[in-house]
Amino acid sequence: MIHWIVAPxxxxxxxxxFIVLAARYHLGIQRVFSVVGVLALIVISAGLAWQASDGTxxxxxxxxxxxxxxxxxxxxxxxxxxxLLTSALALFVLLYAIGSGWDDRGRHxxxxxxxQLMGIMxxxxxxxxxxxxxxxxxxxxxxxxxxxxxxxxxxxxAGVQYVLFNLLGSTLFLFALGSIxxxxxxxxxxxxxxxxxxxxxxxxxxxxxxxxxxLLVFAIKAxxxxxxxxxPSSYAEAPAPVAALFAIMTKVGAYAIIRVYTIVFHPDLExxxxxxxxxxxxxxxxxxxxxxxxxxxxxxLNRLVAFSVIGSMGMVMISISxxxxxxxxxxxxxxxxxxLAAAALFLISDLVRTGRxxxxxxxxxxxxxxxxxxxxxxxxxxxxxxxxxxxxxxxxLLVMDAAFDNGQMAWIWAVILISSLISVVGFARAxxxxxxxxxxxxxxxxxxxxxxxxxxxxxxxxxxxxxxxAHTVFAGPVHRYTSGIAADLFSPDAYxxxxxxxxxKLSKPKEEExx
Amino acid sequence: MEFLxxxxxxxxTAGGIYLMLRLRTFPVILGISxxxxxxxxxxxxxxxLTVGAPPILQKGVETYTDPLPQxxxxxxIVISFGMTAVVVMIALGAYLGSDDDHVDDPAGSxxxxxxxxx
Numbered sequence: 001m002i003h004w005i006v007a008p009x010x011x012x013x014x015x016x017x018f019i020v021l022a023a024r025y026h027l028g029i030q031r032v033f034s035v036v037g038v039l040a041l042i043v044i045s046a047g048l049a050w051q052a053s054d055g056t057x058x059x060x061x062x063x064x065x066x067x068x069x070x071x072x073x074x075x076x077x078x079x080x081x082x083x084l085l086t087s088a089l090a091l092f093v094l095l096y097a098i099g100s101g102w103d104d105r106g107r108h109x110x111x112x113x114x115x116q117l118m119g120i121m122x123x124x125x126x127x128x129x130x131x132x133x134x135x136x137x138x139x140x141x142x143x144x145x146x147x148x149x150x151x152x153x154x155x156x157x158a159g160v161q162y163v164l165f166n167l168l169g170s171t172l173f174l175f176a177l178g179s180i181x182x183x184x185x186x187x188x189x190x191x192x193x194x195x196x197x198x199x200x201x202x203x204x205x206x207x208x209x210x211x212x213x214x215l216l217v218f219a220i221k222a223x224x225x226x227x228x229x230x231x232p233s234s235y236a237e238a239p240a241p242v243a244a245l246f247a248i249m250t251k252v253g254a255y256a257i258i259r260v261y262t263i264v265f266h267p268d269l270e271x272x273x274x275x276x277x278x279x280x281x282x283x284x285x286x287x288x289x290x291x292x293x294x295x296x297x298x299x300x301l302n303r304l305v306a307f308s309v310i311g312s313m314g315m316v317m318i319s320i321s322x323x324x325x326x327x328x329x330x331x332x333x334x335x336x337x338x339x340l341a342a343a344a345l346f347l348i349s350d351l352v353r354t355g356r357x358x359x360x361x362x363x364x365x366x367x368x369x370x371x372x373x374x375x376x377x378x379x380x381x382x383x384x385x386x387x388x389x390x391x392x393x394x395x396x397l398l399v400m401d402a403a404f405d406n407g408q409m410a411w412i413w414a415v416i417l418i419s420s421l422i423s424v425v426g427f428a429r430a431x432x433x434x435x436x437x438x439x440x441x442x443x444x445x446x447x448x449x450x451x452x453x454x455x456x457x458x459x460x461x462x463x464x465x466x467x468x469x470a471h472t473v474f475a476g477p478v479h480r481y482t483s484g485i486a487a488d489l490f491s492p493d494a495y496x497x498x499x500x501x502x503x504x505k506l507s508k509p510k511e512e513e514x515x
Numbered sequence: 516m517e518f519l520x521x522x523x524x525x526x527x528t529a530g531g532i533y534l535m536l537r538l539r540t541f542p543v544i545l546g547i548s549x550x551x552x553x554x555x556x557x558x559x560x561x562x563x564l565t566v567g568a569p570p571i572l573q574k575g576v577e578t579y580t581d582p583l584p585q586x587x588x589x590x591x592i593v594i595s596f597g598m599t600a601v602v603v604m605i606a607l608g609a610y611l612g613s614d615d616d617h618v619d620d621p622a623g624s625x626x627x628x629x630x631x632x633x
Contacts, residue, residue, distance in 0.1 A: 130587060137594045144601055148608075156609035160540060161618060163602045167547050168535070170598070174554040174591055181584065182561035233620065 016114035066504035074127035097241035099456025105150035115142035158237035165230035176213035190499035221253025235306035240350030244343035280321035288314030292419035295426035330398035332482035355450035363437035527553035551595035
C-alpha cells in the first residue's frame with residue numbers, strides 16, 4: 001500500500017503541534033517550518049496528481065480495514081487536483097502573511113494555518129461521509145481561530161456570527177448523516193452509491209430528506225443564496241491572508257456537491273430528480289445576481305471582494321446544477337480560476353489597506369506603491385469580472401457553452417451577461433475611486449509617511465496572478481484534464497470497484513455484520 | 516419507546532430553534548446546545564432502537580444493537596462540546612469588547628446599511 005496519499009493530512013497534523021510546542025516563542029522558526037511544510041505539501045500533492053492523472057484511483061485503507069467497515073482515503077483525479085490547488089494557494093497566502101507581518105499580529109497563526117490545511121486536505125481526500133464531517137470540523141475549528149486572529153471588536157463580532165452559523169451547519173450535517181445511515185446502514189460513499197440505487201422507489205421518503213439536508217449543508221459551505229449570510233461579514237472582517245485562504249473553503253462545499261451528487265445521488269436517480277434543475281439552478285442564478293449587485297453596492301473594498309466571491313460561487317453552482325459532463329468540466333475550470341482570483345483580490349485589498357485609514361470607497365491620499373497595487377488590482381479585477389484576456393472570461397465562456405442546449409438557456413445567459421456588466425461597473429468604480437481620485441487629494445504635510453507594503457507581499461500577489469495567467473495560457477490542457485475528470489465522475493465504476501473490492505481486514509463480511 | 520425518543524428529539528429541536536432565533540449570544544448558544552443534544556439522540560436512534568442488546572459479538576447472544584451509531588455519537592458529542600466551548604469564549608470576548616451581545620450587526624454598521632463616509 002502506498003502511504004503518500006495520507007501525507008497531505010498527516011504532515012500538517014504533525015507540523016502544527018510541533019510549531020505550538022517546540023517553536024512557540026520563535027516566530028522565525030515557525031515561519032521556516034510553515035513554509036517548508038507547505039512546499040513539501042506542494043511536492044507531495046503534485047506527485048499525487050501526477051499519479052492520478054492517468055485515471056488511477058488510489059485507495060488508502062486506514063488501519064488496513066476494508067472499505068465499508070474502515071475509513072478510506074481516495075485519491076482520484078478530482079481530489080488530487082483540489083489538493084494541488086489548495087497547496088499552491090496556501091504557499092502564496094503564507095508568503096503574504098509572512099511578508100505583511102500578519103502572522104505577528106496575534107499568536108499561533110502558523111499552527112492554526114497548518115491545522116486548517118489538514119482539514120481542507122482531508123475533506124478533499126476522504127471517501128467516507130462521516131469522515132468528511134470530521135474534516136469539516138477540523139477545518140472549521142482552525143478557521144475560527146484564524147478568523148479572529150489579532151482580535152478587534154468588529155472581527156470578534158463577525159467571528160461569533162461565523163462560528164454560530166457554521167455550528168448550525170454542522171448540526172444539520174449530522175441530521176443528514178443520521179438519516180442516511182438510518183436508510184442505508186452505511187456512510188461510505190462508494191457503498192452508498194450501490195445501496196441508494198437499490199432503494200425501492202416507493203419508499204424513498206427518508207433518503208430524499210437526507211439528500212436535501214446534505215445539499216443544504218454543502219450549500220451553506222458554498223455560500224449559495226439564501227444561505228450566504230455568513231460570508232460577507234466574516235470574509236471582510238477576517239485578516240486578509242485568512243480571507244484569501246478561505247477562498248478555497250467555499251470550494252470545499254462545491255467539491256462536496258460534485259462528489260456526492262455524482263457518485264451517490266447521481267442525476268439519473270429517481271430519488272433526487274428535480275433537485276438540481278428545480279432548486280439548485282435558480283438558487284445559483286440568484287447567487288450570481290446578488291453577488292454582483294453586492295459588488296456594485298459595497299462601500300468597502302474588502303466587502304466588495306467578499307460579494308464577488310458569492311457571485312463567482314453562483315457561477316460555479318450554475319455550472320454544477322446543469323449536471324452534464326460538459327458543465328462539470330466547466331465548473332472545475334472555473335473553480336480553479338475563482339479560487340486564485342478571489343485570493344488575489346483579498347490580498348490586494350490588504351495592500352491598499354496598508355497605506356490608508358480604512359477600506360471605504362472614498363478618495364483618500366495616495367497610498368505608497370499605489371501604481372503597482374493599482375496594476376495588480378486591475379489585473380485581478382479583470383479576471384474576477386470575467387473580461388478577456390484572463391481565465392475568468394474563458395471560464396464564463398465554458399459555462400455558457402455548457403448551458404447552450406439546456407432548456408433554461410435564456411435565463412442562464414441573461415443572468416450571466418447582465419451580472420458581468422454589473423460587476424465590471426462595480427470593479428471599475430471601486431478602482432477609479434481608490435486609485436485615481438486619490439491623485440486629487442493633497443496629503444496632509446503633518447501626517448506621517450504611509451507605510452509601504454513589503455516586497456514579499458507584492459511577490460505573493462504576483463505569484464497568484466501568474467498562476468491565473470498560466471491557467472489562461474494553458475486553458476486547453478487544463479480544460480481537457482477537467483473534461484477527463486467529469487467523464488470519470490459520470491462513470492464512477494472504477495472509483496466504486498477500487499474502494500469496495502480492494503482486500504483488507506474484514507473484506508469478507510460475516511453473517512453477523514450484515515446490517 | 517419510539518414515541519418517547521421521537522418526541523424528545525422533536526421537543527429539543529423545537530426549543531433549540533426557538534432559542535436560536537433570539538439573536539442574543541447566550542440564548543443562541545443555549546439553542547445550539549439543545550440542537551446538538553437533539554442530533555445526538557437522533558444519530559443514536561439511526562441504528563434502530565434495541566433495549567438491552569450488546570453491541571459486541573458474544574457467545575450465545577442472538578440480537579445485537581448496531582455499534583456504529585454509538586461511535587458516531589461519541590465523535591459528535593466530543594466535537595460539539597469543543598465547538599460550544601470555542602463559541603462561548605469568542606462570544607464572551609466580543610461581548611466584553613463591545614459591551615453588546617447581539618448576534619446581528621448593529622444598525623448603522625458597515626454590515627447593515629453602511630457608515631457615513633467622512
